[in-house]
Amino acid sequence: MTDATKKYTTIHYQGYLELEKILNAQHPRSAELEERPAHDEMLFIIVHQVYELWFKQLIHELESVVEMFEKEWVDERNIGTAVARLERVVEIQKLLIQQIRIMETMTPLDFLDFRNYLFPASGFQSFQFRKVEVLLGLKPGQRLTYNEAPYTAVFTDEQRRELEVLEKGNTLFEVVEAWLERTPFLEFRGFNFLEYYRSAVQKMLERERAAIEATEYLGPEKKRMRLEMLGSTDTYFQSVLDPKAHRQMREEGKLRLSYKASIAALLINLYRDEPILQMPFNLLMRLMDIDEMLTTWRYRHAQMVLRMLGRKVGTGGSSGYDYLHATAVKHHIFKDLHNISTLLIPRSELPELPEGLREELGFHFSQKR
Ligand code: HEM
Numbered sequence: 478m479t480d481a482t483k484k485y486t487t488i489h490y491q492g493y494l495e496l497e498k499i500l501n502a503q504h505p506r507s508a509e510l511e512e513r514p515a516h517d518e519m520l521f522i523i524v525h526q527v528y529e530l531w532f533k534q535l536i537h538e539l540e541s542v543v544e545m546f547e548k549e550w551v552d553e554r555n556i557g558t559a560v561a562r563l564e565r566v567v568e569i570q571k572l573l574i575q576q577i578r579i580m581e582t583m584t585p586l587d588f589l590d591f592r593n594y595l596f597p598a599s600g601f602q603s604f605q606f607r608k609v610e611v612l613l614g615l616k617p618g619q620r621l622t623y624n625e626a627p628y629t630a631v632f633t634d635e636q637r638r639e640l641e642v643l644e645k646g647n648t649l650f651e652v653v654e655a656w657l658e659r660t661p662f663l664e665f666r667g668f669n670f671l672e673y674y675r676s677a678v679q680k681m682l683e684r685e686r687a688a689i690e691a692t693e694y695l696g697p698e699k700k701r702m703r704l705e706m707l708g709s710t711d712t713y714f715q716s717v718l719d720p721k722a723h724r725q726m727r728e729e730g731k732l733r734l735s736y737k738a739s740i741a742a743l744l745i746n747l748y749r750d751e752p753i754l755q756m757p758f759n760l761l762m763r764l765m766d767i768d769e770m771l772t773t774w775r776y777r778h779a780q781m782v783l784r785m786l787g788r789k790v791g792t793g794g795s796s797g798y799d800y801l802h803a804t805a806v807k808h809h810i811f812k813d814l815h816n817i818s819t820l821l822i823p824r825s826e827l828p829e830l831p832e833g834l835r836e837e838l839g840f841h842f843s844q845k846r
Pocket residue numbers: 524525528529580588598599600601603606778781782785786790791792793794795796797798800801804
């Protein structure tokens with residue numbers, strides 16, 4: 478008999494899930510303080526509790542993915558598992574967005590029946606939400622401030638320390654950046670990706686310029702404007718064609734991903750049809766999904782707050798809707814991956830990979846002998 482079987486005891490559904498604790502953890506304040514309890518306060522409590530449970534699961538998934546990637550050498554087999562866990566994160570986020578509709582079945586007037594009793598409790602005090610943001614890679618310098626205090630001011634000393642350690646350590650953003658920097662295909666046996674890319678971009682821009690100049694459908698003024706706009710796309714290409722321009726944009730806070738990691742992300746996006754790059758491409762797509770879902774949640778939550786409170790200030794002391802809406806615009810984490818779309822060129826313009834490199838990027842069992 479193994480140790481595991483020796484210790485094995487049977488268990489009841491109620492006990493395994495500790496339902497005694499969970500189902501006795503709803504205590505509407507209006508029921509304690511008022512003669513007539515507010516019916517909707519139960520919904521308010523349960524929806525928040527369910528969110529916190531899902532935040533716990535998100536943290537569990539994100540921590541495991543960071544752990545896989547923080548090693549110097551990432552086992553290729555782990556990438557599939559990481560992608561699967563990030564897909565799970567995205568599905569949970571979709572559910573979190575949908576749950577807002579359940580909250581919105583409560584009317585603003587019904588909310589006012591118990592809102593007084595919530596002061597000064599607020600979503601600002603959700604430690605797990607902050608942990609999700611920090612684990613993904615949101616840094617204090619990127620955050621909007623409120624109440625002229627750091628966002629950690631509402632937590633205990635221990636929680637504050639935990640967030641600070643996480644912020645300074647490896648977050649998903651940083652481990653993925655380091656992994657991208659190690660991409661081995663940027664210079665391969667005489668194939669200099671950037672050189673080929675530069676000439677492909679130049680050809681594409683010249684053709685677009687010629688098309689604007691030649692069209693009969695635009696007058697001289699419109700043509701001038703279009704050519705000017707094309708010029709600004711041209712400037713954006715400098716972020717990858719010129720490391721100095723990239724450094725400057727990084728210093729100005731327009732970009733965050735390192736130069737080397739940005740080029741690797743571009744290469745993965747452009748050559749994602751090559752078998753070996755399909756999994757890394759999937760990983761980058763899931764990170765974009767996570768960022769997009771979190772942003773969507775922020776917009777939806779802000780919209781719900783507008784519906785419930787109008788322009789009233791929040792119980793946590795922020796301006797309410799205006800603050801929350803501004804976080805949706807500002808608190809992006811993987812914006813650099815969205816920026817890659819500006820740099821893409823059509824498949825037909827892509828430089829051909831040398832045969833040796835194509836073979837390296839293929840699955841060996843599917844190649845012709
Ligand atoms: C009637 C429903 C709700 C209202 C009126 C509401 C209102 C607000 C307001 C006004 C804020 C800004 C902070 C403040 O000044 O208090 C806030 C922040 C927040 N709320 Fe809600 N909320 C509601 C439901 C929820 C739910 C269901 C969750 C799920 C956990 C949630 C999570 C958060 C979080 C995490 C923040 C901090 C956001 C940030 O700083 O980026 N809220 N909420």
